[in-house]
Structures are given as structure tokens and as C-alpha cells.
Amino acid sequence: MEVLRSVVILLHIVGFAVTFGAWVAEAAAARLRTTRLMDYGLLLSLLTGLALAAPWPAGIALNYPKIGIKMAILIVLGGLLGMGNARQRRTGHAVPRPMFYAVGALAFTAAAVAVVW
Ligand code: HEM
Numbered sequence: 001m002e003v004l005r006s007v008v009i010l011l012h013i014v015g016f017a018v019t020f021g022a023w024v025a026e027a028a029a030a031r032l033r034t035t036r037l038m039d040y041g042l043l044l045s046l047l048t049g050l051a052l053a054a055p056w057p058a059g060i061a062l063n064y065p066k067i068g069i070k071m072a073i074l075i076v077l078g079g080l081l082g083m084g085n086a087r088q089r090r091t092g093h094a095v096p097r098p099m100f101y102a103v104g105a106l107a108f109t110a111a112a113v114a115v116v117w
Pocket of ligand 1: 009012013016045046048049050052053054062067070071073074107110111114115
């Protein structure tokens with residue numbers, strides 16, 4: 001069970017890596033667009049995060065305020081990505097700069113909360 005939990009945590013981190021990596025790639029290429037890859041990474045973080053939010057194996061202590069804050073950040077991120085993707089489809093242009101930077105800052109903040117708290 002401990003090994004399974006470790007594997008799910010690994011996948012959870014891969015989800016973050018995909019979202020943030022896709023964001024860095026867009027920033028580095030100066031495209032400033034939200035992409036499907038960011039959505040997929042976030043979905044992976046959400047599904048694995050929910051699985052990890054259940055207290056297994058028995059006896060494990062979880063930090064629920066921390067999990068709640070990450071969940072809130074993830075919901076805002078999902079909203080921004082949803083709005084960004086829809087806007088890009090509609091207008092054909094990249095998302096507004098503050099929206100693009102908010103996506104990266106929020107993903108980074110969620111990882112910082114996870115690791116530093
Ligand atoms: C973008 C959003 C998220 C990021 C970047 C993120 C990042 C991380 C990272 C780096 C870890 C490993 C470090 C640690 O164990 O503390 C982790 C663990 C964990 N995350 Fe997340 N997370 C996110 C969203 C979520 C969500 C939405 C949930 C739950 C609904 C969640 C629940 C958990 C749990 C339960 C653990 C394991 C903590 C433990 O077993 O001690 N995470 N997360």
C-alpha cells in the first residue's frame with residue numbers, strides 16, 4: 001500500500017510537471033498561450049490529488065487545510081485555463097498577458113504550498 005501511495009504521489013508530481021512544463025515552454029517561446037497539455041497535467045493532478053486526499057494506508061495523518069488550499073488553487077487554475085482556451089478559440093489570439101502569468105504563478109504557488117508547508 002505504501003508503494004502504491006508513492007506511485008500515486010509520483011503521478012501527482014508528474015501532473016504538476018506537465019502543467020508547469022507546458023507553461024514554461026509557452027513562456028520561453030514567447031507564445032503566451034494556454035494549451036491542452038496544461039489541461040491534461042491539471043486533470044492528472046486533480047485525479048491523483050483526490051486519491052491521495054483519502055487517508056490510506058490506515059493511520060496516515062493528512063494536512064487538510066493544505067490540501068484545501070491546493071484544491072482552491074486548482075479550481076482557479078482550471079477556470080483560467082478554461083477561459084483562456086475558449087478565448088483563444090474564439091479570437092485566435094493568445095490570452096491576455098496577466099492571465100497567462102497568473103496560470104504559471106498559481107501552478108508554482110500550489111507546488112510551493114505542497115513542498116514548503
Ligand atoms: C496544481 C495543483 C497541485 C500541485 C502543484 C500539487 C503538488 C503536490 C506535490 C509537489 C506533492 C508532493 C509533496 C508532498 O507530499 O507534500 C503533493 C502531495 C499531495 N497532494 Fe498535491 N498538488 C496539487 C493539487 C492537489 C489537490 C487538488 C489535492 C487534493 C484534492 C492534492 C492532494 C495532495 C495530497 C493528499 C498529497 C500527499 C501528501 C502526503 O501524503 O503527505 N494536491 N502535491
